[in-house]
Amino acid sequence: MPKVSSITRVLEIVEAVSYAVKPLSPLELSQELDIPKPTIHRLIQTLVEEGFVGVDIGGGIIPGKRVRNLSIELWQQRQFFDERQLILQELVKHTKESCGIAVPYQMSMLYTNRVQTKLPIQIYLPVGSKSPMWCTATGKLYLSQLSAPKRAKMLRQLSLDKYTNNTLTDIDKLNAELDAIAETAVGMDNEEFIPGTFSVSVPILDRKSRYVASLFVNAPTTRVSLEELLTHVPKLRIAAQEIQTLLYELDEVQA
Structure with missing residues (x-):
């Protein structure tokens, strides 16, 4: 199986969070995207710090400000x-x-x-x-x-x-x-x-x-x-x- 790049995984996380009908937990993202739990936590932390995703009050991952701004620009x-x-x-x-x-x-x-x-x-x-x-x-x-x-x-x-x-x-x-x-x-x-x-x-x-x-x-x-x-x-x-x-x-x- 070809190695999946970190960039691809990051984009897959952003895409999954954006399309989800409810906030997804890190475990759900790990299972849905087949990404090891330590890796998913590390990537989510980076995305949160950069403003691409956020964490809601229940711990679910939601689209961040930069993703919302990008969606408006594309629209x-x-x-x-x-x-x-x-x-x-x-x-x-x-x-x-x-x-x-x-x-x-x-x-x-x-x-x-x-x-x-x-x-x-x-x-x-x-x-x-x-x-x-x-x-x-x-x-x-x-x-x-x-x-x-x-x-x-x-x-x-x-x-x-x-x-x-x-x-x-x-x-x-x-x-x-x-x-x-x-x-x-x-x-x-x-x-x-x-x-x-x-x-x-x-x-x-x-x-x-x-x-x-x-x-x-x-x-x-x-x-x-x-x-x-x-x-x-x-x-x-x-x-x-x-x-x-x-x-x-x-x-x-x-x-």
Whole structure:
């Protein structure tokens, strides 16, 4: 059997941690990757020191800041950014309202793509803007996709500030809404972040049906009702599928 280089083993650890649906223990990584326990502990320690992986409160290995930053940079590569923009432009033509994509990043939702409506009243949330998770359609959709332990941990870490009269800050009520969103896979913001604004979102998934990002449409309450905005969900799902196809093509190019 050919000798496996340390670089290959390091990359295999980062890949396994990034794809795992839950934090993996060093023993699980050792068994999954067929790496001796002394070696896995040494490599994990190096990766922790360099910021590529971290250790959660239960001792599980999770992606570190440098991996999360790298994932955002890859997501924003010019070619694929432009192709997502074209899909959003078509979506805006159908919905007549502003549409965009947001991804979870450092306890917030980061807007990575956006196309504005041409109608006179607009909500200004440019690419690079961040919004809270607990009171936005994109953020609540993300939280709804987490496992119960990970969601509970995330909610404990969020500030749960009240932005409007409709913002849910009670964890039990918020959890109930997140459970409902998990059933429908449709996130909703009923004037919970910005007064006078409705928003609806659907997930963008990878090949294994894991959450990647939230695709959203938002509009001022003076122009549409939340019920009217929800009628665009089928169009959002079609656009999400088109973006997912781009992800699959990226995987094939990098394979």
